[in-house]
Amino acid sequence: xxxxxxxxxxxxxxxxxxxxxxxxxxxxxxxxxxxxxxxxxxxxxxxxxxxxxxxxxxxxxxxxxxxxxxxxxxxxxxxxxxxxxxxxxxxxxxxxxxxxxxxxxxxxxxxxxxxxxxxxxxxxxxxxxxxxxxxxxxxxxxxxxxxxxxxxxxxxxxxxxxxxxxxxxxxxxxxxxxxxxxxxxxxxxxxxxxxxxxxxxxxxxxxxxxxxxxxxxxxxxxxxxxxxxxxxxxxxxxxxxxxxxxxxxxxxxxxxxxxxxxxxxxxxxxxxxxxxxxxxxxxxxxxxxxxxxxxxxxxxxxxxxxxxxxxxxxxxxxxxxxxxxxxx
Amino acid sequence: xxxxxxxxxxxxxxxxxxxxxxxxxxxxxxxxxxxxxxxxxxxxxxxxxxxxxxxxxxxxxxxxxxxxxxxxxxxxxxxxxxxxxxxxxxxxxxxxxxxxxxxxxxxxxxxxxxxxxxxxxxxxxxxxxxxxxxxxxxxxxxxxxxxxxxxxxxxxxxxxxxxxxxxxxxxxxxxxxxxxxxxxxxxxxxxxxxxxxxxxxxxxxxxxxxxxxxxxxxxxxxxxxxxxxxxxxxxxxxxxxxxxxxxxxxxxxxxxxxxxxxxxxxxxxxxxxxxxxxxxxxxxxxxxxxxxxxxxxxxxxxxxxxxxxxxxxxxxxxxxxxxxxxxxxxxxxx
Numbered sequence: 135x136x137x138x139x140x141x142x143x144x145x146x147x148x149x150x151x152x153x154x155x156x157x158x159x160x161x162x163x164x165x166x167x168x169x170x171x172x173x174x175x176x177x178x179x180x181x182x183x184x185x186x187x188x189x190x191x192x193x194x195x196x197x198x199x200x201x202x203x204x205x206x207x208x209x210x211x212x213x214x215x216x217x218x219x220x221x222x223x224x225x226x227x228x229x230x231x232x233x234x235x236x237x238x239x240x241x242x243x244x245x246x247x248x249x250x251x252x253x254x255x256x257x258x259x260x261x262x263x264x265x266x267x268x269x270x271x272x273x274x275x276x277x278x279x280x281x282x283x284x285x286x287x288x289x290x291x292x293x294x295x296x297x298x299x300x301x302x303x304x305x306x307x308x309x310x311x312x313x314x315x316x317x318x319x320x321x322x323x324x325x326x327x328x329x330x331x332x333x334x335x336x337x338x339x340x341x342x343x344x345x346x347x348x349x350x351x352x353x354x355x356x357x358x359x360x361x362x363x364x365x366x367x368x369x370x371x372x373x374x375x376x377x378x379x380x381x382x383x384x385x386x387x388x389x390x391x392x393x394x395x396x397x398x399x400x401x402x403x404x405x406x407x408x409x410x411x412x413x414x415x416x417x418x419x420x421x422x423x424x425x426x427x428x429x430x431x432x433x434x435x436x437x438x439x440x441x442x443x444x445x446x447x448x449x450x451x452x453x454x455x456x457x458x459x460x461x462x
Numbered sequence: 463x464x465x466x467x468x469x470x471x472x473x474x475x476x477x478x479x480x481x482x483x484x485x486x487x488x489x490x491x492x493x494x495x496x497x498x499x500x501x502x503x504x505x506x507x508x509x510x511x512x513x514x515x516x517x518x519x520x521x522x523x524x525x526x527x528x529x530x531x532x533x534x535x536x537x538x539x540x541x542x543x544x545x546x547x548x549x550x551x552x553x554x555x556x557x558x559x560x561x562x563x564x565x566x567x568x569x570x571x572x573x574x575x576x577x578x579x580x581x582x583x584x585x586x587x588x589x590x591x592x593x594x595x596x597x598x599x600x601x602x603x604x605x606x607x608x609x610x611x612x613x614x615x616x617x618x619x620x621x622x623x624x625x626x627x628x629x630x631x632x633x634x635x636x637x638x639x640x641x642x643x644x645x646x647x648x649x650x651x652x653x654x655x656x657x658x659x660x661x662x663x664x665x666x667x668x669x670x671x672x673x674x675x676x677x678x679x680x681x682x683x684x685x686x687x688x689x690x691x692x693x694x695x696x697x698x699x700x701x702x703x704x705x706x707x708x709x710x711x712x713x714x715x716x717x718x719x720x721x722x723x724x725x726x727x728x729x730x731x732x733x734x735x736x737x738x739x740x741x742x743x744x745x746x747x748x749x750x751x752x753x754x755x756x757x758x759x760x761x762x763x764x765x766x767x768x769x770x771x772x773x774x775x776x777x778x779x780x781x782x783x784x785x786x787x788x789x790x791x792x793x794x795x796x
Contacts (some may be wrong), residue, residue, distance in 0.1 A: 187656035201576065294747050297644075324512035325683065327728035330744035351657065354730030358741065395661035397686030399728070401709045404690055407665030411612050413626045414656065 141175035148172045149207035150198050166417050168194040170369035181346040183356045186366035189417050192349045196315045200234050201225040233306035237318035239298030247455040250286035256308040275304040296327035316348045353396045361420045368425040375451035385453045387428050473500035474644045474677045482519050491752040493519050494701050501677040508680045508688045511698035511791045521649045526554050552703035560590045563638035567650040569630035573622040579633045580618025583640050590641045605636040628659035649681045697721045700759035707785040717787040719764045
């Protein structure tokens with residue numbers, strides 16, 4: 135599908151800072167900058183993957199866009215309209231068009247509810263159609279995601295992990311959303327079932343033209359599902375580019391490290407991984423300057439003091455450029 | 463220790479016809495059946511499969527750490543020539559740590575949260591070695607240094623929650639290595655870790671094995687990890703071995719349709735895929751162990767299944783030299 139030009143979703147300088155409180159009076163002594171100035175756009179029918187390791191802010195970004203955690207700064211525009219304040223009323227109409235599929239199909243579905251009630255819930259909340267129409271829609275959705283409509287009266291706990299994730303996807307599809315945030319939708323599943331769900335997501339996009347904001351740590355999944363990829367590190371996007379480019383020639387040293395760390399698929403081409411301990415700094419004590427400078431093989435003096443800004447290089451690829459590079 | 467570096471031909475661990483059962487509400491059912499394998503010093507055997515295939519149960523049984531509901535219903539486990547299953551509790555405790563040790567998946571739940579890292583290691587050393595507290599503490603710092611823990615003297619005085627995920631896994635490995643065991647069993651040692659940290663731990667595991675010459679059994683669901691570290695691979699499905707081969711034979715020419723299916727289902731395995739492509743998924747799900755199909759357990763999901771596959775369970779036999787599989791299919795190429 136060829137995406138059209140106006141972005142469906144556009145995010146500018148999104149910030150989610152959590153206060154750190156301490157002492158008797160619970161005064162704020164600092165902040166965890168979980169998401170620290172993230173900007174990107176998403177086109178119709180497109181899949182953008184946010185990839186990075188634990189604590190990089192990829193999931194918080196997804197939750198903030200759903201209004202499930204409140205952003206502390208930045209602007210979000212959906213289909214040209216700004217989502218102001220993330221209050222209940224603004225969110226309700228926006229959520230009709232923006233849905234989420236969670237990582238863990240065991241904790242994100244109510245085990246005491248019947249499948250038909252789980253899938254019908256969004257229709258009830260938004261008062262879509264008559265009860266009979268809702269019933270038909272539920273059956274249609276179940277079929278669409280590969281569940282047998284005669285299982286509608288079963289409880290979520292009677293299903294396997296893969297089937298539960300199908301239920302979660304059916305629920306997300308109920309209101310015909312334009313965007314689905316997929317927060318690690320397959321990382322809790324076995325490989326053979328994971329492939330079924332990835333195929334389903336890909337079929338749904340082809341047939342319905344839905345956009346995905348996919349959140350993943352698995353480079354294999356990212357490579358399969360994405361059109362574009364944004365690599366995050368400690369609350370920032372360090373590189374954003376079309377998938378084929380980012381995998382063929384990673385631009386940022388962190389992207390390169392990620393790619394190099396993925397296990398080989400060929401026992402004859404084993405990596406000689408370094409056994410040296412090299413940890414990700416925590417988001418509470420973020421390094422000065424470029425957040426990656428403590429692990430970067432190309433570190434220079436300027437990296438430790440000045441934070442590089444994202445700049446487009448070679449057309450569509452966005453990478454941070456330090457002052458030193460700008461001068462040279 | 464250098465004389466142990468070359469793999470000898472005498473296996474340090476030999477498992478034959480191991481059966482493990484779980485007592486359920488509706489009677490007992492088998493979770494592991496007819497497991498046989500052996501590992502030699504300096505060798506890494508990977509047991510790979512999906513959830514419920516019996517790989518972790520197999521691992522736990524090798525330390526006699528099975529949960530209460532599970533029992534070893536038959537078979538033999540020889541560790542260094544001695545019958546491990548016939549031992550009493552006291553002998554088992556002597557063996558654990560000294561001969562065979564385990565690295566668990568989740569170091570945060572496997573380590574004691576209220577005991578300093580150094581004390582946990584020293585405790586295990588004092589259990590097995592005649593030594594005083596100071597010598598045990600010194601040994602703890604030594605093994606922490608061995609696993610390349612940064613600043614080992616200080617880390618030894620810290621609690622597990624004060625360490626990062628990667629460092630906790632290093633501490634876990636140090637704990638396993640404290641008494642120079644001959645066999646290390648690692649159950650998904652990198653599954654809970656981020657990819658860059660996983661790379662460091664895999665690097666460490668292969669590095670240590672080269673230096674110490676231990677026999678290793680690595681349990682994993684990740685074929686990428688297998689391809690990085692294994693010498694030999696066993697693929698399990700629904701409690702049984704379905705294929706066993708050297709790493710190259712398995713990756714070059716997998717025999718069993720399940721192995722072939724697993725390899726095809728891993729995204730990003732082939733050339734750069736286009737969005738909109740499909741993965742070769744395996745239809746259906748793993749059958750419940752208490753209600754296995756009559757013939758081959760994989761037959762209901764297998765594209766090549768014949769009438770015989772649904773009726774009779776295929777024997778585990780040598781299909782090509784050194785390459786075993788349980789499948790009625792014959793090797794046309796051989």
